[in-house]
Amino acid sequence: MSQTLTTQKTTIEGREETSFSTLCLLRDDSCLVQSNFCPLPSASCLSEKHLKQIESQKTPFNSVFQGGMESYSEGTVVAWRDAIARWEEALAIARNERDREQEALTLYWLGLVHFNLKELKTSADYYTQVLSIYEENGDLHSQASILNTLAQIHATWGEYQNAFDTYDRALKLWQAAKFRTGEAATLNNIGFVYADLGDFNQALDYYQNAFNLVENLGNPINIAATLNNLGRVYSDSGKGDKALSTYNQALALWREAENVPGEASTLNNIGFIYANRNNWTKAQEYYNQALPLWQQVGDKAGEASTLTNLGVVAANQGNPQNALERYNTALTFRRQVRDRAKEALTLYRIALAQRDLNNLDEAQRQIEAALKIIEDLRGNVARSDLRATFFASKQDYYEFYIDLLMERHKQQPQAGYDRLALQASERTRARTLLEVLREANADIRQGVNPELLAQEQQLQRQLSVMEEQRIKRLSGKSGSASAENLDLEIESAIEQYRQVRAKIRATSPRYAALTQPEPLNVQQIQQQVLDKDTMLLEYFVGEKRSYLWAVTDNELVSYELPGRDEIQSLAKEYRRLLTSPAHRRRIKTVAAAQSKLSNAILKPVADRIQGKRLLIVSHDILQYVPFAALSVSGTTGEExxxxxxxxxxxxxLPSASTLAILRQEQNTRSRATKDLAIFADPVFGSNDDRLSKTEAFEQTLPAELEASARAAGVNLSRLPFTKVEADNISALVSQEQTRGAIGFEANRVLATSQELSQYRMIHFATHGLLNSQNPELSGLVLTLFDSQGQPQNGFLRMHELFNLTLPADLVVLSACETGLGERVRGEGLIGLTRGFMYAGAARVVVSLWNVDDRGTAELMAKFYQQMLQQGLSPSAALRQAQIEMWQTEEWKSPFYWAGFTLQGEWK
Structure with missing residues (x-):
């Protein structure tokens, strides 16, 4: 048996969520909106009118339909099949008699019974037919009910954008009708989709809103369903105890209601909590309680989930053969209900078991099948942020695949498995960035519904106005409490903005016609990215083993490196010492930490990199490491x-493939005609003597604004040396070719104007602002007051960069931590770099930490001097400037120069 994998990790997909389906058409709250796990509706769910008609009028339709209801109410699969036969007969009668009301009633119940049998294609067909009837007669409640369930089906099939759009239609109908139970159902289900896509913050918001509604309505079954889903989010947020408490509340309600499927769902989820704690015996106990309950109600999807979880238990107890048997049974059920995401999960589990059994060929076949599904599902997500979170939640699949391929490479070095592993590594990186770069030059708004475009523009204006209001509130008497309320409104507007952009993509003929960029294979990397003087060093940090691929224009060599824990420990310690005021000048201490990290990640390739330009595609914690300051000398001491x-x-580079796309897009863009625009020394707050000279300043209270910025990790102190920096750089360019925006002129209005598109080089010497929760709100801080001392919006946000046209050869962000951002697995750092690349920049210089103001001014002067006077390329000029800093005693510490990196085109 292979010893390379000893445990199988639990994943978020091991749990069951409770998705609301509006099961019957009565206006009674206790019946209309039920969970899929609630007791199945019987004839009592029909309206009183229909009940009386069926009981009193012995028409052919009523007799046949009533027979179907009696069979359905028995609640067994056999009885449901009998109900289907009777209702199909009733449907034929209704259509023959041209009775649209009876036709709609029968179509609805046929859709429901097939839905419960997980025959979703047939169910969707019936629901689509009945929806057209309810649209004809204007029945809003019934339309919303059907749309809610159709959206569930789309979500199960992995058609996520269709699911969102259909839920949105249902939600608006519920809200228009002021029907809170239906609204709660759809809110709950939207949360379900966000959770499936890995956006647990949004999921929590929707679940909490649903819970507030159902708690007020007092329906215990709907309360239990929402508690079940809230438990999942708590579990995924690392709040295991809170999740367990929430699940136990749901379990008590399910049992009180004698709700078997709901009980099974929550028992399964409690088992998952114990599995996450490696308490396999306790986990198995709960799974074994859940399994017969699923079987009792004939729920194959639920049974598949618990079988998969029992397989994980068996694998972790050292019995991969038993695990494999359970996975194979679960796979059959997954395919029966066309649950593509869960099918991929089960294939992944099968691959893990096959590897444990040393069946490497079969393990590779199964994981490749799983990844094909993941790629298909990813393509069904229109929103780029949700594509990123969805893909992040599947990175374990790719990590396993890469590790498996490199294991096979070790056994068969000439078989090319290391090439396949590098190509798999490229598929895990910055995929959304590749796609947005491709769409940037496609004018995807052409041919889109003008109303959607108007919504987008309105939301952009709204966000700008809200930011202006926020700054005024922080600067006024209402202070931070009032601004915090506005922050919630801004988050809501950002979410609407994302949804509108997704709809634009989904309906754009230009976007549909775009060929989505495929990550490069090894040969393409060698031909399209590298030359004879350049080497690609691509890293992948894995749990137990990490890997490095060194690629030239005619060779690929791979290396095995230490696992994630060791690399993270070394990288964090080096970065801590390097950036700490107490340690940064202790050259020997920093050198010792640097040596340990370099030995771990660079020493293996040291003999191959001589004389090469290095393209670094880092991964995980290595994205925060300044490779410029590392060494390959092989020392182990403090020298x-x-x-x-x-x-x-x-x-x-975010990925090797990114550079190829950048080059393609750059070839189609017009060139700027002037040389340099520079923004420096903005006016931030109370410590700035330029403000104290204005009459209105005494009326402002900028301390609140500064406190808010500090809460976001920004100290809005003046950067006096940025004025020196700007003067030194401007002196290298003719006045006619330069636009200097200093002090009050370094404002957002100029930064977002068309004027900026005229310049080849754009330089921002200011503070950066990071927002990891909403990357669209990350940005640069420009002047926050006008020349009269009045507060103004000075934040240039990333969502605004996506609307700019900046065909610049170079953008320099001479600010704090501008190279960082939200780190998303499968995307890397989602920060300002991609915003400027989308706007048209070929290359961006950014910083990895809070840089020193005076040291940065010195570095930037040298950098531009090397470019503009010595004629070096930006990457070569940055290198020469950093060498000069290192050779100067005052600036010798890497803290002062190594934080700046060039991302993008090196030619």
């Missing part, structure tokens, strides 16, 4: 060694 930058030009 200082020449940094990597002395011998090598270094460029950072």
């Amino acid at each position: 200082e060694t020449p940094p990597l930058i002395v011998e090598h030009e270094i460029v950072s």
